[in-house]
Amino acid sequence: MYKILTLNNIAVAGLARFPRESYEVASEMQHPDAVLVRSFDMHRWDCPDTVKAIGRAGAGVNNIPVASFTQRGIPVFNTPGANANAVKELVLSGLFIAARNLLSAAAFTQQLTGTDQHINEQVEQLKKQFVGFELAGRTLGVIGLGAIGVKVANAAEALGMNVIGYDPHITVSNAWKLSANVKNVSSVEEVLRKSEFVSLHVPLVDGTRQLLNADRLEHAKTGLVLLNFSRQAIVDETAVCAALNKGKLSHYICDFPSNQLQQQKGVITFPHLGASTREAEENCAVMVADQIRQFLEQGLISYSVNFPDMDMPINESCACRLFVANANVPHMIERISSTVARDNVNIVDMLNRSRGDVACTLLDLATPLSEATLAVLKNTEGVLSARVLTPNY
Ligand SMILES: NC(=O)c1ccc[n+]([C@@H]2O[C@H](COP(=O)([O-])OP(=O)(O)OC[C@H]3O[C@@H](n4cnc5c(N)ncnc54)[C@H](O)[C@@H]3O)[C@@H](O)[C@H]2O)c1
Numbered sequence: 387m388y389k390i391l392t393l394n395n396i397a398v399a400g401l402a403r404f405p406r407e408s409y410e411v412a413s414e415m416q417h418p419d420a421v422l423v424r425s426f427d428m429h430r431w432d433c434p435d436t437v438k439a440i441g442r443a444g445a446g447v448n449n450i451p452v453a454s455f456t457q458r459g460i461p462v463f464n465t466p467g468a469n470a471n472a473v474k475e476l477v478l479s480g481l482f483i484a485a486r487n488l489l490s491a492a493a494f495t496q497q498l499t500g501t502d503q504h505i506n507e508q509v510e511q512l513k514k515q516f517v518g519f520e521l522a523g524r525t526l527g528v529i530g531l532g533a534i535g536v537k538v539a540n541a542a543e544a545l546g547m548n549v550i551g552y553d554p555h556i557t558v559s560n561a562w563k564l565s566a567n568v569k570n571v572s573s574v575e576e577v578l579r580k581s582e583f584v585s586l587h588v589p590l591v592d593g594t595r596q597l598l599n600a601d602r603l604e605h606a607k608t609g610l611v612l613l614n615f616s617r618q619a620i621v622d623e624t625a626v627c628a629a630l631n632k633g634k635l636s637h638y639i640c641d642f643p644s645n646q647l648q649q650q651k652g653v654i655t656f657p658h659l660g661a662s663t664r665e666a667e668e669n670c671a672v673m674v675a676d677q678i679r680q681f682l683e684q685g686l687i688s689y690s691v692n693f694p695d696m697d698m699p700i701n702e703s704c705a706c707r708l709f710v711a712n713a714n715v716p717h718m719i720e721r722i723s724s725t726v727a728r729d730n731v732n733i734v735d736m737l738n739r740s741r742g743d744v745a746c747t748l749l750d751l752a753t754p755l756s757e758a759t760l761a762v763l764k765n766t767e768g769v770l771s772a773r774v775l776t777p778n779y
């Protein structure tokens with residue numbers, strides 16, 4: 387029986403992927419084999435020794451201490467693209483809200499009282515304060531052209547906007563998906579200089595923390611609308627508030643309310659709603675549940691943020707499969723295979739892949755591996771984690 391601990395609400399469609407006869411899933415349990423999480427802050431969480439995999443039902447992994455899981459030989463999975471459409475639609479809403487002053491206009495009509503005739507007179511007399519502008523012909527700059535950025539860029543282009551994009555690490559596959567009309571520019575400053583709207587779609591890592599700071603915001607066109615549906619710390623909030631007060635920015639629309647933003651004019655915040663659609667929650671939950679099952683049951687890895695992809699069909703003549711996560715250094719295969727040889731076990735199939743400082747090895751073994759040999763393997767220099775899986779043919 388595998389045990390799956392959920393640290394956030396995970397959509398039922400995803401939880402249903404774990405067969406009841408072989409999985410227990412709960413939000414509180416002892417000795418979990420894997421953990422499913424959304425935005426729960428795992429940096430302050432004491433992870434039990436039994437955990438073999440972490441599944442993030444979403445894109446961002448800044449709430450997960452990935453480096454420390456890597457050292458423990460634990461793969462962290464995420465679900466790239468599974469919530470991208472939901473975020474794109476919220477970003478588009480942000481563009482419309484800013485261009486047409488929709489929130490203040492709706493707040494204005496909500497407070498009108500009196501007869502219909504009186505309300506109508508107020509509407510016609512005062513609506514001029516909410517006059518907006520059209521998106522077509524305006525320039526949107528997209529910073530980060532990954533799963534979300536590409537969708538935002540293409541959708542904005544379809545609305546008639548000029549779209550420019552900046553992503554020094556764009557993947558070939560995302561470059562193929564991007565509309566040919568999206569112009570590539572070479573710096574964040576150039577995006578800010580040329581755009582009326584800028585939307586941020588980068589992950590929060592050391593290199594993107596406070597990507598938009600006071601110096602960079604100086605380059606912005608006066609009246610820029612800045613949208614941040616990535617992470618709070620991608621911008622320097624103090625610099626954003628100063629830019630709003632100077633008129634450099636007209637709006638800051640983001641998914642991350644904070645104490646500093648609460649009273650700031652020009653700010654519109656949402657409660658981290660980007661991925662909160664039924665469709666996105668289900669997509670993420672189903673994708674991550676399937677990844678965790680594949681790893682627990684077969685040692686296979688896809689869409690891990692810290693481990694290499696591992697794909698090898700289980701050899702039908704094997705008695706068991708050994709999964710080893712190890713440091714990516716010389717002599718590891720030699721150490722692993724000589725330890726396995728203690729049991730006089732024959733290797734019928736094998737896969738070894740590496741990614742950065744980590745490597746993974748799958749060995750399909752003709753006969754079972756003893757507990758004693760597995761224990762020796764776990765203590766072998768360079769081995770981060772090891773476990774034996776008994777295939778369920
Ligand atoms: N608001 C929400 O609910 C919500 C939902 C999903 C994702 N997100 C956030 O959005 C981020 C992006 O998601 P995604 O699915 O598009 O991820 P992704 O990995 O597909 O794309 C990120 C892109 O950013 C690019 N990038 C990295 N550093 C950059 C830099 N310094 N300048 C320009 N580009 C840079 C990468 O090359 C990549 O193409 C996530 O990491 C997460 O933090 C928020």
Ligand SMILES: O=C(O)CC[C@@H](O)C(=O)O
Pocket residue numbers: 424425443444445446447469658660661662
């Ligand atoms: O799980 C959520 O609601 C938010 C997820 C989102 O921030 C992500 O990075 O995918």
